[in-house]
Amino acid sequence: xxxSNVRKRKRQTEEENASQNSGNESSQRRLQExxxxxxxxxxxxxxxxxxxxxxxYGYYSSPINAVEITGVVEVPFxxxxxxxxxxxxxxxxxxxxxxxxxxxxxxKIYLSLHDGRIVCIHPSSDGEIGAGKVExxxxxxxxxxxxxxxxxxxxxxxxxxxxxxxxxxxxxxxxFYVVDLPTKSIKILVKPDDVSPPMKFPDDFDxxxxxxxxxxxxxxxxxxxxxxVQEVLEGSCTGRILKYDMVSQKLEVVRDGxxxxx
Ligand SMILES: *[C@@H]1O[C@H](CO)[C@@H](O)[C@H](O)[C@H]1NC(C)=O
Numbered sequence: 001x002x003x004s005n006v007r008k009r010k011r012q013t014e015e016e017n018a019s020q021n022s023g024n025e026s027s028q029r030r031l032q033e034x035x036x037x038x039x040x041x042x043x044x045x046x047x048x049x050x051x052x053x054x055x056x057y058g059y060y061s062s063p064i065n066a067v068e069i070t071g072v073v074e075v076p077f078x079x080x081x082x083x084x085x086x087x088x089x090x091x092x093x094x095x096x097x098x099x100x101x102x103x104x105x106x107x108k109i110y111l112s113l114h115d116g117r118i119v120c121i122h123p124s125s126d127g128e129i130g131a132g133k134v135e136x137x138x139x140x141x142x143x144x145x146x147x148x149x150x151x152x153x154x155x156x157x158x159x160x161x162x163x164x165x166x167x168x169x170x171x172x173x174x175x176f177y178v179v180d181l182p183t184k185s186i187k188i189l190v191k192p193d194d195v196s197p198p199m200k201f202p203d204d205f206d207x208x209x210x211x212x213x214x215x216x217x218x219x220x221x222x223x224x225x226x227x228x229v230q231e232v233l234e235g236s237c238t239g240r241i242l243k244y245d246m247v248s249q250k251l252e253v254v255r256d257g258x259x260x261x262x
Contacts, residue, residue: 064234069259093130095119100160100204102167103129110167112157116140118169118179137167137184146191147173148200149224156225159204163211170205170216172225176244190244194251200224201231201239203262207246214244215254217261231260 077083097114104110107123109130117140122132140154147155152173159170167179176190192199200223205216221238223231239258244251 064230065236066234067236069235091130093121093134095134099156099158102160102162104162110137110160110162112160112169113140114156116152116154116156116171116173118157118160118167137179137181138186142174142177142186142188145174145188146193148175148192148198148202149173149226151224151226158202159216161205161207163207168205168207168214170202172201172203172219175199175202176205176214176216189246189249190251195242195253197221199240199242212246214246216242216244217258218242219260219262221256235259 075081095111095113098111100112102110107127107129109121110118111121112118118137120135120137121130122135123129124131142155155171155173157169157171161168165181167181169177169179171177175188175192177186177188179186199218200221201219203217203219205214207214218240220231221240222236237257237259239261240253241255241258241261242251243254
């Protein structure tokens with residue numbers, strides 16, 4: 001009984017193997033000969049050719065003129081750059097992408113947001129910084145002003161500096177302006193096309209101690225901030241440092257050919 005079962009199983013296995021082999025052979029033959037398979041291979045070849053053509057078309061029609069960046073120095077995450085978790089315990093305030101932040105002596109914080117607004121975060125009633133109400137200082141839109149790009153329909157303040165009641169702003173869309181905090185009125189000081197070639201990406205700045213001169217960066221003379229991805233992909237060096245004299249209102253280029261001076 002036991003032996004015959006074993007033999008039966010063995011025979012079954014042999015038969016199964018044999019039928020599988022013959023199945024494999026015949027299916028291989030089918031694969032080689034079937035018209036369906038030929039058209040499958042043809043469609044793969046066609047897709048590959050079309051994809052290659054698309055890549056070539058994309059390469060030549062792209063506005064991006066990629067350049068190789070050389071001389072990049074790797075900085076190890078050590079010393080002052082060592083990883084830490086100091087910011088992980090903070091309280092989250094629901095505002096989007098504040099790029100610049102200044103703290104006033106009265107414990108108010110001014111922030112420049114992604115939607116173009118500048119807001120002030122008041123201290124709480126018991127004096128805790130950043131814990132009070134959020135007040136709109138600007139709307140983010142300066143009607144009728146010259147722009148580096150109209151794609152977003154609002155500004156993008158990047159750099160902020162406070163001098164008494166004047167909040168100076170470098171805006172990637174509108175250029176350089178100053179907000180008088182008591183009245184919230186805006187005065188434009190440098191427009192994007194005040195220099196040739198026009199600024200495309202006014203970015204950040206500093207004011208000399210005597211308050212008379214502003215040095216600022218135009219990160220790109222080619223792509224405005226809504227096309228930041230193109231700028232990053234291309235890697236060309238069209239950025240500049242400009243100098244603005246607040247007294248004579250004279251504007252001059254101090255350095256050009258810089259690689260995205262952010
Ligand atoms: C500030 O401006 C935003 C965007 O326009 C608006 O939604 C919000 O209600 C304003 N906040 C106050 C306190 O007026």
